[in-house]
Amino acid sequence: MAGLHLEHLSKHFGATVAVRDVTLRVGEGEFLVLLGPSGCGKTTTLRMIAGFIAPTTGRVHLGGREITALPPWRRNAGIVFQSYALFPHLTVAENVAFGLEMRKLAKDEIASRVSEALRLVRLGSLGERLPRQLSGGQQQRVALARALAIRPDVLLLDEPLSNLDAKLRETVRIEIRELQRQLGITTVMVTHDQEEALIMADRLVVMSDGEVKQVGTQRELYEHPADRFVAGFVGRSSFLPGTITGPGRFETKGGLAIACASGLTGPAVIALRPERLALGPSASGLDNHLQGTVELVSYLGASVDVHVRVSPADRIVVTQPNRIDSRTPEEGEKIAVGWPAGAAVVFPDDGSTARL
Amino acid sequence: MSASATDDGLVSLAAREARGGRLSMAGLLIGPATIFVTIGLLLPILILFRYSLNDFKPGLLMVDTLTINQYVLFFTDPYYLAAFWRTLRVAVAVTVICVILSFPLAYKLARTQSRYKNLLIMLVVLPLFVGNAVRAAGWITAFGNKGFVNVTLQWLGLIDEPIRIMYTEFAVIVGIVAVNLPYVVLTLQSIIEGIDRSVEEAAYSLGADPLTMARRVLWPLALPGFAAGAIFCFILAMNAYATPVLLGGPQFVMMGPLVYVQFAVKSNWPFGASVSFVLMTATLLLTAAANLMVLRRYRN
Structure with missing residues (x-):
């Protein structure tokens, strides 16, 4: 487990500035939510933490180690994608085992960690199924199990609930929150849904136009919005x-x-x-x-x-x-x-x- | 019970009527193609097969009979067998080279965010606007003793005397690769485009470096498309005509030109027909075998 520290992170795409000078500290075991409308830079920030995008300037530290220049495969970040991104040709168990095989663990170690991860997300009996044989909610849980199985230093969630129907979303967000707290895993989630953000976060970061507008708890953002944008975006x-x-x-x-x-x-x-x-x-x-x-x-x-x-x-x-x-x-x-x-x-x- | 059965009957009748209407419409639409394939392709093939079982007598040309003499002749004469193996060798080489060369280009094309993507695809297709014969003529100017390649190599001081490129297997393979490459690139590109990009990112985030990702994720997902592209390329190469004639010369006999010579030059229809059938059968068998292998790999 480890804390995450973003230091003056910026990303320019040609003349456009996608992310401007973002500095954030995520404590060990904290659940931080990046909240903002589409195009506000939250996903770009998450992808810089994951290592899919190189920042134009600034640094990323994970667990006291600078990882700015490390490729994604050497960062130990577990990611749940919006589309889940399960490997369609592998079974549920093989999907979850993938990251463990990359870490060259022993066979029986892999087997026990796969079943442990599947049990955590209550999919113990579906290990032999292929992703396309599962419902959207089950696929989402496989994606979560796959990200957790590698015991990541940080868990990154990219709009993980947006492809679920409204009723399921309500239960899943509580489940993810409880699981995160139980495992004590440092987590950064990106969402545009303020209700989801308020329910799941320890602290929230409101972003707009590539900038951080305000960082704070639910109460701080609601009672003392830093500007008019935050007052309009968090609550009504x-x-x-x-x-x-x-x-x-x-x-x-x-x-x-x-x-x-x-x-x-x-x-x-x-x-x-x-x-x-x-x-x-x-x-x-x-x-x-x-x-x-x-x-x-x-x-x-x-x-x-x-x-x-x-x-x-x-x-x-x-x-x-x-x-x-x-x-x-x-x-x-x-x-x-x-x-x-x-x-x-x-x-x-x-x-x-x-x-x- | 009986009432509901009647209801079901009515419902299914209505459904069948609707379906029937759609079926007859579909029949109308696929009719011309079906008739064309039957009359224009299946029938001639059947006639061709019948011819291949006839005999050939100089002076009398085709003699109606029922014999496998023509096939025996083909498989016992080293000259024709050499043509067969040569064709197979060239086709396999072309296919392997095409798939290897196409992959990076197809991947780049599929994944590019550039707004010039359509233009890039047009550039890949552009060579197809030039006919095979014209393109082969272009290669002749490059491969000749005073051609572009030899002149450049001599100018660089790499060789003293011009090396022979024209009328070699190398020239033929290069020529057919150039013809087939666009087809393979486009097939692979459309397959890779169908693979969710975040699947690759998921593999990276789980600790796979790009090579491992390609081997464990991209390759298995792209395999069916690879097979389709490779088979297409193989069939085209097996049946190549203009390129081997122009770049291979009279000594470099491949199956396609051989068929032409038997029919048009020697008027030996039975033998031409049997050569056609050997070529067609070999192509079909190898294609089916490749397909089976891929299917088995894919299931496991």
Whole structure:
């Protein structure tokens, strides 16, 4: 087992910069998730750790040893690919044994480690099958067993759940998480699915445009997003663009005056978490108290999303828990929205507003 | 029970009708090709086989009879046997060389991310736009005593006297390799393209160096395609005509030209027919044997 350290890692493809100056430390046994939209550089970062792509600048250290120049076959990194990449001409057991044969282990040692790995992923009885005779979920577990059998210094997961159907994904992500914790294996996973990331990670790295935007735990990212991108990508937010007009005073482009807790000045954006807002009578007496019209109601089962228009330019989404005694507002209804000043996060408006 | 049986009957009837409609449409579409193959290929082959069992009398030409004389003549005359072995040797050499030369190129073509990929493939196909005879003529200018190769070697001081390249087995093999290479490259390329690239990466990540990866993963997965490409190349080489005639000269007799000479020059149809059949049978047998070997390898 070993820690992983990325030091000022960059990758340029011609004139485009895929990854820019990424520095990360993954602790021994930690589960780190690289989260971001497609094209944000997360997969390129993972492939540099695996050794499939040589970084333009920067270094990779694994277990205190620099591996930047080592080819993938000398890195001892176990990888689970998005497509699983099982060897179609080999049986399940032969797939799992492949890495052990490469390490020139004795036959009986290989046999016992193969059956141990297959037992870990609950595929003990399917060793003689060919990959094409397995379901998608089983193939995924073979890929995991194959990566774990070599007892890698680091486990790399490249969107490992994206080819499973939604229901299966829910159970598999818990299984992988528990297995990872039980084995105490340093793990880096790449995903664009924030729910998956939140459930599985010890710590998350939010990436965008080849850069690390923020590193932190789920709570840190959610409560204190570093910028507007993170606030929009991790969890949901309603954004109100405007200007800070004085200490604690904010005016939206739509002309609403809002109290906020921020020392910023100039153009800014307020981000509101939908479940931190109060609706109807419970909104009265809070620092901010706006009147609006319900434009859209989405019934989601456990909760209800209410979209409220508070000015011609501003709309706010409020999530209400669907309690037995709660009343769902109707579309077109006049309603009050409120929140304490401290519930909102304020970002300087750097012009990136237009993108979201 | 009986009701459901009737239902099933109705359902299957409807299904059969639909299927029948599709079948007759399919029949319409494959009909012309089937008729063409029957009349244009199978029938002449049957007639040819019948001719090969006739006898040849100088002056009378073909004499109707039923004899294996022509085959006996072929397999007892050292001249014809030499032509047979020579053809086999050239075809095997061409096939081996083509497969070895094609693989790196096919791999590169299959895996390239270049936006000029289609252009590169066109470059591979381009030589096929030039007919075999024209291409062989090109080789003649390169291989002659005052040809490009000899002049260059002399200029470099590697040889004093021109070496004989024209009318050698070497020239013929080079010529046929040049003809067959594009076919083999394209076959292999399409096979390698069908192999998921991450499978190679998985092998690397598990500790396989590129050679081991190629041997344990790429090769077994590409084997059926290799076999198809090799068999195609072998058949083309066995039946080569223009290249051996032009680059091999009158002394270098291969089976294809031999058939032509018997029919067109000597008017010996029975013997020409039997030579054709020996060539066809040998090609088919060797192809089938290669196929079987690959299938067995692949299953294990």
